[in-house]
Amino acid sequence: MSNEAATTGEARLPLGLFVGIDRSSPVPLYHQVSERIEKAIRDDTLPAGSKLENEISLGHRLGLSRPTVRRAIQELVDKGLLVRRRGVGTQVVHGPVTRNVELTSLYEDLERSAQKPTTTLLSRRVEAATPELAETLGIEVGSPTLHISRLRSADGVPLAVLDNVLPEPFVELTEDELIQHGLYQLLRARGVTMRIAKQRIGARTASREEERLLDLSGGAAVLTMSRVAFDATGRAVEYGRHCYRPDLYTFEITLVER
Amino acid sequence: MSNEAATTGEARLPLGLFVGIDRSSPVPLYHQVSERIEKAIRDDTLPAGSKLENEISLGHRLGLSRPTVRRAIQELVDKGLLVRRRGVGTQVVHGPVTRNVELTSLYEDLERSAQKPTTTLLSRRVEAATPELAETLGIEVGSPTLHISRLRSADGVPLAVLDNVLPEPFVELTEDELIQHGLYQLLRARGVTMRIAKQRIGARTASREEERLLDLSGGAAVLTMSRVAFDATGRAVEYGRHCYRPDLYTFEITLVER
């Protein structure tokens, strides 16, 4: 008998698809390795249920230390693509491989899925922060904040109403900028890197105004998301209250138990 | 000038609140450390914006290696409680500290928030898997599956309609069990540990039946969640399609950019 497929998977060595790993690249070794394994999984080169080589042996063959290989594998475990079991090994997860919700904006989500996002600016005004808003954003009561309301469409179809508030450093964002680009693009261009976002997802019945904007008929449901986003220094940079047409937008999340 | 508060935070050494760290405990050192730091943050012993001691020095004082301390800190960065910046240091995040969505069931969420969950079993039947269902769960077409529909209430108020499908090993779950316990409790009691869940969150208008069950008036919105959960071996153990009263339930999520 050859060593063909066991019941669930086969202990097969991933081949030399690790060519081109570059020690002098700015991208970390563990990430280069993890990228290549992820590609193999999405290729079906590593089919669902198949077993990976063990960490030490793989590290040895790649000329990498065990912690480095381990970290590469951990990245994919955290993404929900691999499962590790002590005393057994590492396997490709069963079930369809999906992508996770990331710290991105709707604008970028749309661009990535090859839809053409457009923005209508419904309003733009500068207001003094109320006590609640100051609490949410961690700023002084009464300090200037930029309130914007936008309608976001994809391929010409209205998709979401986006209300956002931004603290002082960003009040000078112009109407043109807000129409031409996504909010996160504009912030990034100003040197802001988003690090943490706290979101709350819910639902409710659409208001008259939302029905009109989103081209919904009477009493329709909308999906809502409110979010506070923080930059690398831990300071709040954005507060948003969005509502989406539920037939055109959903949130996808992968949870992994550590 | 004393070394009192700088602009944003103070470089202060966390004290010996690390007493009781137990090297022989089955709980890893990095987790024991991370628990204590998390407690200090939630206590406000470490206020928002305050700076942590650097990794090497902290490790030295605790008698731990740098990788161990680093991993402890990383846990809290992943939870969104700390922010690290190269060349600067580690700080407690600004903004309210919240808890994250975890891989738990509604039943456990309710118990944790000290509400009393009750279950009404609406239906329970065993059916052969359709091709779509077989695809979703990664099982054979035509193999037996348990379909259950439940109404979940909290403190007597109807909260959600839960439709679930379970594969072969669980078809023998009885009506009594399903009424008395949460689904995840029952699975855990059968030796199943959930590892990965893929969720899709959306919204829609409630059906007549859902309005009646959830005590909603005409044309109300519901929050929907469908989920496939996998165990440690990567096999699907549950498929669920749930709908929630949006005035009583929302999803909270913390996203962290790595």
Add this chain to the structure above:
DNA sequence: TAGTGGTCTAGACCACGCT
């Protein structure tokens, strides 16, 4: 008993942000 992942150590060098 053999093999796996889980944890931990004690170093090293580098990239980056601040002063």
Add this chain to the structure above:
DNA sequence: GCGTGGTCTAGACCACTAT
């Protein structure tokens, strides 16, 4: 230039699973 976190190494021992 100095201090920080970011990466990487080469070992070690342990806990768990399968046979």
